[in-house]
Amino acid sequence: MAHSNHRIGIVGAGTSGVYLASLLSRQGFQVSLFEKSPQLRTDGCGILLVQAGMEALQAGSPEACSAIIAAGAPVKLFEFRNLRGDVFNAEPVSYAEKELPGMLVHRKPILEALLAEVPQSCLRFGAELESVSQTPESVVAHFSNGQHWEGDLLVGADGILSKVRHFVVPGVNLYYLGDLVWRGVVADSTFCPDGTFLVYARGRGIYANFFDIGDDRTHWGFFIEKNQLPHEQGILVPSDTDIPPQELAKLPDDARAIIEATPPEQIVSRYSYDIDPLPQLYSGRVLLIGDAAHAKSPSRARGMTSGFEDALALARYLGEGDSIAGVLADYQAERMPIVHEYQRTSREISRKIGRSHRQAA
Numbered sequence: 426m427a428h429s430n431h432r433i434g435i436v437g438a439g440t441s442g443v444y445l446a447s448l449l450s451r452q453g454f455q456v457s458l459f460e461k462s463p464q465l466r467t468d469g470c471g472i473l474l475v476q477a478g479m480e481a482l483q484a485g486s487p488e489a490c491s492a493i494i495a496a497g498a499p500v501k502l503f504e505f506r507n508l509r510g511d512v513f514n515a516e517p518v519s520y521a522e523k524e525l526p527g528m529l530v531h532r533k534p535i536l537e538a539l540l541a542e543v544p545q546s547c548l549r550f551g552a553e554l555e556s557v558s559q560t561p562e563s564v565v566a567h568f569s570n571g572q573h574w575e576g577d578l579l580v581g582a583d584g585i586l587s588k589v590r591h592f593v594v595p596g597v598n599l600y601y602l603g604d605l606v607w608r609g610v611v612a613d614s615t616f617c618p619d620g621t622f623l624v625y626a627r628g629r630g631i632y633a634n635f636f637d638i639g640d641d642r643t644h645w646g647f648f649i650e651k652n653q654l655p656h657e658q659g660i661l662v663p664s665d666t667d668i669p670p671q672e673l674a675k676l677p678d679d680a681r682a683i684i685e686a687t688p689p690e691q692i693v694s695r696y697s698y699d700i701d702p703l704p705q706l707y708s709g710r711v712l713l714i715g716d717a718a719h720a721k722s723p724s725r726a727r728g729m730t731s732g733f734e735d736a737l738a739l740a741r742y743l744g745e746g747d748s749i750a751g752v753l754a755d756y757q758a759e760r761m762p763i764v765h766e767y768q769r770t771s772r773e774i775s776r777k778i779g780r781s782h783r784q785a786a
């Protein structure tokens with residue numbers, strides 16, 4: 426075991442960072458979890474957490490896994506419709522006894538279930554990482570509030586716009602996937618009953634999905650193809666967040682009504698980006714996990730799942746390994762081919778079902 430008195434800093438309290446903090450603190454490491462927001466950021470919408478993600482959670486935190494099952498809806502049906510509303514394909518999903526389901530669930534109860542497993546003493550909110558320095562013996566993280574932290578390993582779980590990434594692989598560009606996306610959550614239990622995931626296949630420059638997230642709520646995602654202006658490149662949130670009515674009008678009336686019934690504060694909008702596969706996941710004592718390491722198109726719904734898999738694998742290697750250097754080399758050898766494959770196939774599917782060009786941002 427890498428010495429349990431090792432001090433491990435994690436930057437970013439998203440799902441990847443919080444899960445890692447819970448696993449490592451349970452293993453006895455000295456964990457500090459740094460988050461730039463003043464509290465846990467539970468905003469966001471519904472998530473399809475595929476079976477692999479549920480398995481990665483079950484292996485490290487059966488309690489969190491059970492809480493997520495209780496909070497959402499197991500996927501029971503994928504239904505594909507054209508823009509007239511005709512169903513052209515339906516794929517029921519069934520589970521063997523004791524098989525973990527793929528879950529449709531809001532991001533908030535996922536984060537809360539994971540945070541419940543992290544000791545309060547590990548949490549450092551309002552800490553925005555600015556820079557990182559390291560020697561062969563230790564790594565130091567510097568924060569915008571003037572504080573610093575020194576330890577044995579720093580993990581960047583700080584998402585697609587990762588600051589930590591500059592200190593592992595400098596100069597990584599975001600690549601615009603060609604869509605502006607709105608997502609929302611609305612009180613409704615009839616449009617997508619009982620674990621239904623509805624897809625309106627891409628056409629006429631739009632794409633949409635709707636799914637049950639349990640508790641009589643429906644999540645929707647509405648994508649429009651849009652070129653970015655030069656000043657928008659690399660920006661996550663557009664300056665104009667209104668959904669263009671002429672685009673919404675391309676959906677059938679019943680689907681459009683669900684979106685129109687959503688309270689504005691339950692809607693988020695952002696441009697859709699991925700990053701190219703990184704040539705390495707760590708440098709010295711600094712490692713990347715989750716979106717910071719491999720942000721990808723949502724087309725295969727592997728985003729959150731791959732962050733959970735990263736956390737589980739890293740906790741396992743830290744539990745078994747002798748030195749940080751050996752742990753990181755073993756971790757990278759296992760995870761890099763897997764996350765590269767997720768990135769490659771997610772982008773391929775985006776290109777096949779979506780727009781054929783991307784813009785470097």
Ligand SMILES: Cc1cc2nc3c(=O)[nH]c(=O)nc-3n(C[C@H](O)[C@H](O)[C@H](O)COP(=O)(O)OP(=O)(O)OC[C@H]3O[C@@H](n4cnc5c(N)ncnc54)[C@H](O)[C@@H]3O)c2cc1C
Pocket residue numbers: 436437438439440441442459460461462466471472473474475552553554555582583584585586587588606608697714715716717723726727728729730732
């Ligand atoms: C449109 C869309 C749909 C998606 N749908 C799905 C889906 O159905 N299923 C799925 O599995 N995935 C989906 N994803 C992807 C999924 O949401 C992400 O992969 C996942 O949330 C990434 O988690 P993370 O913890 O790695 O990063 P994040 O959730 O981005 O967390 C990063 C954290 O780091 C903090 N931070 C950032 N910078 C700093 C700093 N300098 N200092 C300190 N803290 C910092 C942030 O505040 C944040 O809390 C989707 C993504 C999009 C855009």
